[in-house]
Amino acid sequence: xxxxxxxxxxxxxxxxxxxxxxxxxxxxxxxxxxxxxxxxxxxxxxxxxxxxxxxxxxxxxxxxxxxxxxxxxxxxxxxxxxxxxxxxxxxxxxxxxxxxxxxxxxxxxxxxxxxxxxxxxxxxxxxxxxxxxxxxxxxxxxxxxxxxxxxxxxxxxxxxxxxxxxxxxxxxxxxxxxxxxxxxxxxxxxxxxxxxxxxxxxxxxxxxxxxxxxxxxxxxxxxxxxxxxxxxxxxxxxxxxxxxxxxxxxxxxxxxxxxxxxxxxxxxxxxxxxxxxxxxxxxxxxxxxxxxxxxxxxxxxxxxxxxxxxxx
Numbered sequence: 001x002x003x004x005x006x007x008x009x010x011x012x013x014x015x016x017x018x019x020x021x022x023x024x025x026x027x028x029x030x031x032x033x034x035x036x037x038x039x040x041x042x043x044x045x046x047x048x049x050x051x052x053x054x055x056x057x058x059x060x061x062x063x064x065x066x067x068x069x070x071x072x073x074x075x076x077x078x079x080x081x082x083x084x085x086x087x088x089x090x091x092x093x094x095x096x097x098x099x100x101x102x103x104x105x106x107x108x109x110x111x112x113x114x115x116x117x118x119x120x121x122x123x124x125x126x127x128x129x130x131x132x133x134x135x136x137x138x139x140x141x142x143x144x145x146x147x148x149x150x151x152x153x154x155x156x157x158x159x160x161x162x163x164x165x166x167x168x169x170x171x172x173x174x175x176x177x178x179x180x181x182x183x184x185x186x187x188x189x190x191x192x193x194x195x196x197x198x199x200x201x202x203x204x205x206x207x208x209x210x211x212x213x214x215x216x217x218x219x220x221x222x223x224x225x226x227x228x229x230x231x232x233x234x235x236x237x238x239x240x241x242x243x244x245x246x247x248x249x250x251x252x253x254x255x256x257x258x259x260x261x262x263x264x265x266x267x268x269x270x271x272x273x274x275x276x277x278x279x280x281x282x283x284x285x286x287x288x289x290x291x292x293x294x295x296x297x298x299x300x301x302x303x304x305x306x307x308x309x310x311x312x
Contacts (some may be wrong), residue, residue, distance in 0.1 A: 010287030011228060011231045013291075014216060016193060017216055020168075020190070027223075034209070036209060037209055038055055045128065055086075074087050085123055087127045102129055106125055106127040106161050127162070129163065129164070131165060133169065135167070142167055143165070144163075145164055146164075146165070147159055147161065148161065192214050235280055284302070
């Protein structure tokens with residue numbers, strides 16, 4: 001079972017940002033001026049297989065090829081000087097058809113290479129997916145490597161499309177138990193928000209660039225606002241998911257016996273969830289106030305009316 005996640009109502013009061021948020025992950029690993037961090041991650045991931053010396057960030061959006069088609073928006077999309085394509089995705093919660101979506105993402109990166117004429121020489125595409133959960137119904141393991149191969153002999157058919165899934169719940173709980181560079185980097189990704197300048201990873205001095213990129217004290221006012229929105233969105237998404245899970249009714253229970261009391265229970269749960277969401281919103285607002293933001297600015301950050309913010 002995936003471990004329970006507890007999110008702080010005052011993210012800007014922490015020394016470091018949460019790297020599992022959309023803002024945090026892209027700030028540290030998806031920035032051109034911090035390309036060295038991404039290279040370090042890829043070299044740890046493919047240690048012994050390849051050495052990444054240069055990365056070029058590509059347009060993360062691939063438009064549909066025909067009317068009515070689906071566009072693709074990657075978290076991070078880059079290529080190397082050797083022609084390899086890398087797609088890096090961060091997924092906080094498992095969603096319906098998640099595996100199909102990842103397959104679609106990878107295939108679009110293959111197809112979008114724009115083969116012309118009679119030659120079909122393709123550049124390799126690597127889809128690296130970090131998940132803050134263990135995939136339902138799948139074997140639990142920190143790292144899973146997937147590519148096209150013959151089912152019985154395991155002979156590789158093609159290495160031009162490869163998937164690597166990294167399950168963050170399987171990262172060692174203690175820093176001292178992280179015995180590889182990859183595990184240490186994944187530990188930082190998973191736990192950055194809870195670390196301080198007195199923690200072992202920081203004091204080691206080996207990851208200064210990552211800690212600097214993650215420092216809340218170095219965020220501009222605009223970056224702080226974007227991070228707060230990204231953080232609040234994660235709280236709302238997790239809260240909605242947990243609520244939906246608790247509303248689920250086990251199959252096989254007779255509907256007629258439950259209808260009356262089920263309605264009341266669901267209403268009560270919904271009311272409780274709403275109260276909880278408002279309490280978290282109030283804590284978030286108070287945290288932003290302590291960081292120097294006024295009510296009108298906070299209202300803009302959180303997409304709430306000024307009257308609502310003033311009443312909290």
